[in-house]
Amino acid sequence: MIQTMTFKEMILQGIPHHLPSKKSRDDKFSHAPKRKDILTPAEKKLAIANALRYFPASWHAELIHEFVEELKLYGRIYMYRFMPDYEMYARPIHEYPAQSKQAAAIMLMIQNNLDPAVAQHPQELITYGGNGAVFQNWAQYLITMKYLAQIADTQTLHMYSGHPMGIFPSSIDAPRVVVTNGMMIPNYSKPEDWERYNAMGVTQYGQMTAGSYMYIGPQGIVHGTTITVMNAFRKKLGPGVSPNGKIFLTAGLGGMSGAQPKAGNIAGCITVCAEVNASAAIKRFEQGWVDKLTHTLDELIDIVKVAVSNKEVVSIAYVGNVIDVWERFDTENISVDLGSDQTSLHNPWAGGYYPVGLSFEEANEMMANDPAQFKTAVQASLRRHANAINKHTSKGTYFFDYGNAFLLEASRANADVMHDNHIDFKYPSYVQDILGPMCFDYGFGPFRWVCTSGSHDDLKRTDQIAATVLESMLANAPASIAQQLQDNITWINEAEKNKLVVGSKARILYADAEGRAKIAAAFNEAIGNGIITAPVVIGRDHHDVSGTDSPYRETSNIYDGSKFTADMSIHNVIGDSFRGATWVSIHNGGGVGWGEVSNGGFGLVLDGTDASKTKLESMLFYDVNNGIARRAWARNTGSLEAIEREMKRSPDLTVTMPNLVDEKLLQQIQ
């Protein structure tokens, strides 16, 4: 008789008691590309031994061949045989077997990150960005879920790059989970090292919100991209000028980049987005994320000319290489107002960037069969890409780097992207010009929440609460932050209509320290008196004020020389952990690449109690003001103002303030 187990029983079992039969991966899902064959024969043996240690010795003879095969075929051992039989999605919190409500909320967040509707390569446990892993293999998932079902509110689970090292005694005020991803001895933090040690099964690339269980699908990215595009147009056209009929030219319709056309539509411009991978472009078109799709440059030119003369708000996907668009727009004299790029240049040699002049298939073949020639082609392409952009900027285009390492890789390829001083790039990053001075320096960043009831009504209630809080703040806000508040009030009022929820019932907006704490406190009160029916998880993207040290992105607008240090992100994760976070995480890599960034985040479960109130107030205060203090010490104008205001509001806060030096005095130095 076949006995079927319930979801709860399967979670509690962890690694199955009996060896399950072999499973192959499902072709209906997108799969991670084959990873580089980098290990020596001895290292391959080590990788196999490392994988087998999750299972009883009696299974090893059977599993060994399968794991050797996976390593050979895919460059990694995912342990497909152990993929669970139940559906993967964020269930309402009460459906999880757990001793601790906090742990149940974390299980919900993990399952959301692996939900095939949300995750990029769900069977390889990759949430986004091509390599953003929640776990390295299915054994780690099974053991972690079992541990979370067992853990009490006086214990802490420690996660080493997807591996559950164990549950240790702690205290009721400690985090339930502490996560590290990809933390390396600094000298072993080159991209090759990720390939090697990830293939061995001892580290992983957690991206930002993949390995920290805080991904909420495309909504987060649509919001951030909308804020960026809107403010970029304000910079280019001046405040209050409509971007209708103005062109935003960019590339990429993948995981995050796919948000660009939608954001362009919300901002009110013409978005032209090139994408070399036809299936990625068609997917976005069929999802309704981009309005028009064309395979030819001639048709693209016709559509764009009409859109410009009619001052349209429209988004157009061009299936092909973005360099061809930049070059053709130049010869056609089509004026590009805003330019950027979201190809995956954080991963330039393994499919993140496709060189011009080769078809998508030809490029993939060269990448696998002749990596050295592929690298040469990418670098030549980057030089041509930069030349084409330079022609447009000389005619007035405002070009910004979108944190995808475009300028970094272009400079490494000797493309013409350096400033005359040979130190800086010619073009700003979106953080240097937009998000840094307009948002992060004042504490505005990507605050988010998830309603663990899974109820749409709860989400609607949280939207209303958040809007009310922001509106009351706007009434007394200083001029320097009024626009940010107004943009987010507009966003939250439209959020339901924009239908951006995929997976868990989540929402995002940008708020500062005061706003985040007031919104969270209002949620906590509403949970306490039953208006919201179950706990709410609050958190944020790592791409924020304080959580990330990344010299070419989040901290690119730090000009006192400290942008190559990582103290802020480390203080943040430690500081959050003892002020009330339910889980904390710190990662190497994320966005711009392995070894290029240190980034961290938190999750905090609000359950309507006074204890939650104390935690949210203490933790959110530090989580935002840590970064403002550092930005103020770096002499950033907005942060100097914001931290002065915070010290007046909070007498317990004392921040060391810089004495500004007269520029004329410095000029006396020979």
Ligand SMILES: NC(=O)c1ccc[n+]([C@@H]2O[C@H](COP(=O)([O-])OP(=O)(O)OC[C@H]3O[C@@H](n4cnc5c(N)ncnc54)[C@H](O)[C@@H]3O)[C@@H](O)[C@H]2O)c1
């Ligand atoms: N959206 C954001 O807010 C944001 C913020 C910071 C950084 N980024 C960065 O943007 C990059 C993109 O992220 P993603 O998740 O979309 O990655 P992705 O790999 O899913 O998508 C990138 C897309 O670019 C396409 N592409 C590559 N080369 C091309 C070319 N020459 N012409 C046209 N299309 C080309 C690829 O086919 C792919 O579909 C990453 O480096 C990410 O770190 C995004």
